[in-house]
Amino acid sequence: MNTNNKPLVSLENVDKIYKTKAGPLKALNGVSLTINEGEFVAVVGPSGSGKSTLINMITGIDRPTNGEVFVAGQRLTNMSENQVAKWRGRNVGVVFQFFQLLPTLTVIENVMMPMNYVGTYKGHRRERAMELLELVDLPDVANKYPSQISGGQQQRAAIARALANDPVLLIGDEPTGNLDTVSAGLMFGLFEDLVDQGKTIVMVTHDRDLAGQIPRVEEVRDGQLVSAADVDQRLVASAG
Structure with missing residues (x-):
């Protein structure tokens, strides 16, 4: 972990309240969180605990009802919705559980898509995409369609796409949840390599064994962060 103690993500007393037919639903309750540059952080917690809402705050997909969110300064x-979308395209890469590669585009075209969206790497997007496919050991499938490659290969292609604009922050939203053990291990190793190279990664996972290999674990329960000591005890208990 190459953290330099410079904050990259900062949530300050964040509440998120959704209006439902049954009344207000408080998904986040006074959450404060700081993640420094170069950290590898796991976010764990049961379904409905607020994990996804927390990640949506960090990526700007959703806005807090109260509190402040700062990412990369x-x-x-x-910010307006359009401003956030442009900012996210340049600064945040997201790797999803179900890959979300466009089936009508080749692998290399999928990797190029974020560059096309925000206008980066003009004139050499294909070369940039090929470099990233080499990074994830997929140069041989560049011109294939997602349906023609395995799930593990699709997830690595999704990682290459997430890195297209050299984001300061990489989010993994259950990225191993749809992979076999071998493919999950390869993907996790790639994440570790990216952290060694200076990337900041926040990964949501239900896999306690996997979370136990990550230097920092934040647990969300009932819309609040659980203390680090409690998280450590739960990870030890699950491992035993």
Whole structure:
């Protein structure tokens, strides 16, 4: 972990309240969180605990009801939807559980897509995409369609796509949840390599064994962060 103690993500007293037919639902309750550059952080917790809402705050997909969110020096809470979308395209890469590669595009075209969206790497997007496919050991499938490659290969392609614009932050949203053990191990090793190279990664996972290999674990329960000591005890108990 190459953290330099410079904050990259900062949530300050964040509440998120959704309006439902049954009344207000508080998904996050006074959450404060700081993640430094170069950290590898796991976010764990049961379904419905607020994990996804927390990640949506960090990526700007959703806005807090109260509190402030800062990422890479940018205050997200005062930006328009269009501004946040452009900012996210340049600064945040997301790897999803179900890959979300476009089936009508080849692998290399999928990797190029984020560059096309925000206008980066003009004139050499294909070369940039090929470099990333080499990074994830997929140069031989560049011109294949997602349906023609394995699930593990699709997830590595999704990682290459997430890295397209050299984001300062990489989010893994249950990225191993749809992979076999071998493919999950390869993907996790790639994440570790990226952290060694200076990337900041926040990974949501239900896999306690996997979380136990990550230097820092944050647990969300009932919309709040659980203390580090409690998380450590739970990880030890699950491993035993």
